[in-house]
Amino acid sequence: MPSIVPIxxxxxxxxxxxxYRLEVEGxxxxxxxxxxxxxxxxxxxxATKKSFHQNIFLCERxxxxxxxxxxTCYCQAVEDLIKLKIPERARYLRSIAAELERMxxxxxxxxxxxxxxxxxxxxxxxxxxxxxxxHSIETLCGKRVNYGFNTIGGVRRDISPKIKEAIKNDLExxxxxxxxxxxxxxxxxxxxxxxxxxxxxxxxxxxxxxVVGPTARASGISMDIRKDDPYAAYDELDxxxxxxxxxxxxxxxxxxxxxxxxxxRIIDQALEELPDGAIFSxxxxxxxxxxxxxxxxxxxxxxxYYIKSDGSNIPKxxxxxxxxxxNNPSVVSxxxxxxxxxxxxxxxxxxxxxxxxxxxxxxxxxTGKAFDTTFEKLLKGDK
Numbered sequence: 001m002p003s004i005v006p007i008x009x010x011x012x013x014x015x016x017x018x019x020y021r022l023e024v025e026g027x028x029x030x031x032x033x034x035x036x037x038x039x040x041x042x043x044x045x046x047a048t049k050k051s052f053h054q055n056i057f058l059c060e061r062x063x064x065x066x067x068x069x070x071x072t073c074y075c076q077a078v079e080d081l082i083k084l085k086i087p088e089r090a091r092y093l094r095s096i097a098a099e100l101e102r103m104x105x106x107x108x109x110x111x112x113x114x115x116x117x118x119x120x121x122x123x124x125x126x127x128x129x130x131x132x133x134x135h136s137i138e139t140l141c142g143k144r145v146n147y148g149f150n151t152i153g154g155v156r157r158d159i160s161p162k163i164k165e166a167i168k169n170d171l172e173x174x175x176x177x178x179x180x181x182x183x184x185x186x187x188x189x190x191x192x193x194x195x196x197x198x199x200x201x202x203x204x205x206x207x208x209x210x211v212v213g214p215t216a217r218a219s220g221i222s223m224d225i226r227k228d229d230p231y232a233a234y235d236e237l238d239x240x241x242x243x244x245x246x247x248x249x250x251x252x253x254x255x256x257x258x259x260x261x262x263x264x265r266i267i268d269q270a271l272e273e274l275p276d277g278a279i280f281s282x283x284x285x286x287x288x289x290x291x292x293x294x295x296x297x298x299x300x301x302x303x304x305y306y307i308k309s310d311g312s313n314i315p316k317x318x319x320x321x322x323x324x325x326x327n328n329p330s331v332v333s334x335x336x337x338x339x340x341x342x343x344x345x346x347x348x349x350x351x352x353x354x355x356x357x358x359x360x361x362x363x364x365x366x367t368g369k370a371f372d373t374t375f376e377k378l379l380k381g382d383k
Contacts, residue, residue: 047318069298077294090154105299154280199346213301218251
C-alpha cells in the first residue's frame with residue numbers, strides 16, 4: 001500500500017502555498033492529488049465595483065511578478081472596447097517594460113531552481129544579476145513592483161536620454177551575465193543530474209493539458225502570443241521563439257535562459273528604434289457598451305482578459321485566465337513515476353503562481369464555512 005507524503009501547504013521550495021498529496025512506493029511517486037485554493041482574493045468581483053481606470057491598479061495586484069503583463073492586457077482590452085489606438089512611442093515603451101519584467105521573472109525562477117537542487121552558489125549569482133534588471137525596471141517605471149506604468153491610451157512615464165543610457169548600461173552587463181548563466185546551466189554536472197529526464201511532460205501530454213508559455217515551448221510546442229497575435233511593438237522587432245524538445249525540467253530552464261537573450265535583443269532594438277511623439281492618446285472620451293478581449297505573453301505564458309461593458313464607467317464583467325491556470329495541473333503528470341526527492345524541483349519547473357490562479361471559494365450559506373468539493377459534485381450542486 002502506498003505511503004502518503006504531503007508537500008505543503010507550506011514548503012521551503014514553494015514561493016506560495018499549495019498542497020500536493022503524494023502517494024509513494026519506496027522512493028517512487030505513484031499518485032498525486034493537487035489542491036490549490038489558499039489565495040482566492042475575489043479580484044474578478046472587485047473589478048465590477050471599481051471604475052475602468054481604478055481597475056488598472058487592481059489588475060496589477062493579481063500577481064506581483066507579472067503586474068505589467070496584467071495591466072497591459074487589461075488596458076489593451078479596454079482600448080479595443082472603446083476603439084482607441086495608442087501612440088507608436090507608447091507601444092515601444094510597453095514592449096520594453098514587458099521584456100524587463102520577463103527577464104526578472106525568468107531569473108527569479110532559475111535562481112529558485114538552483115536553490116532547490118542545492119546549488120546555492122548559482123542561486124546567489126543569478127539573484128545578483130536579477131538586481132540589474134530590477135534597477136532598469138525602477139529606472140523606467142519608478143517602482144520595482146506594481147509599476148503603475150500602463151494606462152488606458154498609453155503609458156504614464158516617458159523615457160529620457162538619461163534613462164535610456166542607464167538601461168543600455170544595465171543591458172551590456174546583463175549580456176555578459178546571461179552568457180555566464182548559460183555556461184553554468186550547460187556545463188555543470190549537478191544541474192544536469194538533477195534536471196535532465198526529470199519531470200517529463202511529453203509534447204502530446206502538453207497539448208492535452210493545454211499548457212502555455214515556457215512550459216509548452218520546453219515540450220516542443222512553438223507558441224508565443226508575441227508572434228501568434230502580436231501586440232505592442234513586437235511585430236516590428238526582430239526576435240525568435242525559443243523551443244526545446246527535451247520535455248523535462250532541464251528544457252524548462254534552458255528555454256528561460258535563452259529567452260533572456262531574446263529579451264535583451266528586443267529591448268536593444270526598441271531603445272534604438274523608439275519613435276518620437278506622445279506616450280498617451282488624448283482621444284479617450286467615454287466607454288462604449290460591448291465586449292472585448294485581449295491576450296499577451298506574460299512571463300509564464302498566455303494571459304487572457306475578457307471585459308463586458310454596459311456603457312458606464314464601471315465594467316459589467318472582467319474575466320481573467322492566467323497562464324498558471326493552464327500550467328499548474330500538468331505538474332501531476334510530471335510527478336508520477338519520478339523520485340520523491342525530485343518533487344519540489346518538478347513542481348517549481350512550471351513557475352507556479354497560485355495567487356493568480358485561484359478563482360472560487362465555495363461557502364455553505366447556512367454555516368458560512370468554506371469547504372472542498374470535486375468538479376463533478378460542483379456541476380451537480382452537491383457538496
